[in-house]
Amino acid sequence: AQSVAQPEDQVNVAEGNPLTVKCTYSVSGNPYLFWYVQYPNRGLQFLLKYITGDNLVKGSYGFEAEFNKSQTSFHLKKPSALVSDSALYFCAAGAGSYQLTFGKGTKLSVIP
Amino acid sequence: DAMVIQNPRYQVTQFGKPVTLSCSQTLNHNVMYWYQQKSSQAPKLLFHYYDKDFNNEADTPDNFQSRRPNTSFCFLDIRSPGLGDAAMYLCATSRDMSTDTQYFGPGTRLTVL
Numbered sequence: 384a385q386s387v388a389q390p391e392d393q394v395n396v397a398e399g400n401p402l403t404v405k406c407t408y409s410v411s412g413n414p415y416l417f418w419y420v421q422y423p424n425r426g427l428q429f430l431l432k433y434i435t436g437d438n439l440v441k442g443s444y445g446f447e448a449e450f451n452k453s454q455t456s457f458h459l460k461k462p463s464a465l466v467s468d469s470a471l472y473f474c475a476a477g478a479g480s481y482q483l484t485f486g487k488g489t490k491l492s493v494i495p
Numbered sequence: 496d497a498m499v500i501q502n503p504r505y506q507v508t509q510f511g512k513p514v515t516l517s518c519s520q521t522l523n524h525n526v527m528y529w530y531q532q533k534s535s536q537a538p539k540l541l542f543h544y545y546d547k548d549f550n551n552e553a554d555t556p557d558n559f560q561s562r563r564p565n566t567s568f569c570f571l572d573i574r575s576p577g578l579g580d581a582a583m584y585l586c587a588t589s590r591d592m593s594t595d596t597q598y599f600g601p602g603t604r605l606t607v608l
Contacts, residue, residue: 415593426602432596471535473538487536487537
């Protein structure tokens with residue numbers, strides 16, 4: 384069975400500081416990995432994905448994520464956080480089938 | 496702009512009264528998904544269509560049904576809503592399955608009185 388862990392329910396970071404939102408996964412086979420962001424009462428917005436190739440993936444709004452196969456991690460990062468980045472972030476993983484498994488989400492709060 | 500549209504954005508129904516949520520897409524994607532998301536939880540896949548082929552998740556209650564009359568539209572029918580069915584319902588589409596990105600609509604928040 385697939386699983387995705389986001390170990391932090393909430394991450395607080397000061398505006399302008401770098402941010403990291405953690406994600407680890409467990410799948411059978413080669414993983415494909417996604418990050419989505421959700422603002423209140425909205426659907427999920429795609430940020431970036433890893434399928435194959437370069438371990439460092441760059442996405443929307445200055446976000447990037449690093450795939451680490453040995454640690455089965457796919458942490459989301461941004462060099463300088465904005466207050467507007469405050470939202471709920473979901474990591475999702477799949478392998479060889481349509482079904483994505485989502486993590487439970489991490490609430491990011493960027494403090495002015 | 497190509498997009499995924501959900502109507503209504505907010506739906507209030509009474510306990511046991513059937514309700515239908517709708518989703519449409521202008522992306523011409525083959526796959527359409529319905530997810531249930533309860534407060535601050537991960538989205539839970541209910542079922543999906545690949546073109547006209549319907550695929551139900553094993554743990555999706557029989558109370559939930561779906562129809563896809565054409566490529567653009569997909570409906571979620573809840574035959575007898577219970578209080579536990581109050582949630583955000585998200586529709587998503589993807590060009591194909593597996594590694595293709597899923598694009599989500601804004602969601603419909605269902606309240607059951």
